[in-house]
Amino acid sequence: MIQIVNLEKAFGDNHVLRGVSASVDKGEVVVLIGASGSGKSTLLRCVNLLEVPDAGEIWIDGVEVTAKGVVKHEVRRETGMVFQQFNLFPHKRVIDNITLAPKKVRGMSAEAAEELAMELLRKVDLADKARSWPHQLSGGQQQRVAIARALAMQPKVMLFDEVTSALDPGMTGEVLNVMKELAADGMTMIVVTHEMAFAREAGDKIIFMHDGVIVEEGPPSQLLVNPQHEATKEFLSKVL
């Protein structure tokens, strides 16, 4: 479903991605791990073209999104993303945060968009907060709204970039549970996280990145239990 081929990206002299190749099957949950600065976010952001890679290809559902002439915002409709800092729109109520893109991008009617939004809010267990303002919600609640907002575009893949890192410890569970449910529903997901328990439980495949390359990948049972490379072992010894 997603193929990443020899991806390269530099910021000035800083070569952040140095030939990254990976693939994600439909319905698969891929967990991306690695030390801070290893290029995980950059890789994720390349998939929805928030960053434009310098070289290499990305294919989503048989379409090369890195090809010339591809319209970026059309690619991004199909790739939902959730950020560490939630990034809810503070000037819009919860429900309007969710309906904005379906209305403006998909051309959905206000009624249809609101119906969809309410369904998604029920799914993340926040139906009673539809009329609230983002700042009235806790971090965990805001992040669940952000997930609902991304889902409202009915994307083919969901990208999660350390979505629990900014949360108080007590709130990570509610967000991870929503993600687990989503995984169980068959959503294709790429998840950057330091939550190894989540990786073990929900991940189909774990990719370990180090200094802009993929050092090792495999199912959790293999990579977490029996890592092959020194860098992987060292990283895991710190986070496990």
Place this chain on the structure above:
Amino acid sequence: MVLVNFALDFNKLLAQAKELLDVIAAKIQNIINFSLIYSSFPKLLDGAKVSLLISLCSVILGVSLGIIVATGRLSKFWPTKAISSAYVAFIRGTPMIVQIFIIHYGLAEFGVTLPAFASGIIALSLNSGAYMGEVFRGGIQSIDPGQTQAGLSLGLTPFQVFRYIVFPQAFRRVIPSMGNEMVTLTKDSSLVNFIAIAELTYRATLIASRTYEYFTMYIGIAIVYFAITFALSQLLALLERRMGPYDSDSKPGKGLRR
């Protein structure tokens, strides 16, 4: 005893104060010719209307231009950036009266002869556009880039992100400084009296030079300008309360109604 003494002193003091006030009032009546104000009231009212109309048109055009200039300066496309930056630098670096003269008298040499009223509005709008542009640029830049990224990640076009996400937040944030610029512009509108637009200052000058009642006339219109800018400030404060920045630190219940 002490109390009685004090009461007497106090009465004396009051009497003295009243005397002083009477003297001042008499002086003011000497300096300010109230009957002149009364008789020139219709003319001044007309002038105030012109001033208001010019200010209103220029504020609307200035704000619109300011938004365009701000996006121009923030654009990644260098010609747009260069043109808007040069424009802002020119306006900020030259006297407003000179700008007014360039538009009204200078352009006439190239066959562009505008009615004074139009020249005045154009010059004020161009001037205000540059300052408003800086206000909006600051506002737009103050919005967290995460907002743009979230918008883009949903598949909105860059224009939609600006229109629905960045700009509405920036606008709320700049209401106070935008208000300052509006007040400044309203006061500066008096400068167009130099190209013979029959606005408030122009009419006051005419009457004053005929009657030699300079103090009366200029104090009179100063009060009128103050009343206008004061009302404008109150209006903007109201707008700010209605739709102030909606950040986490704003109190619940206070804030915008859609």
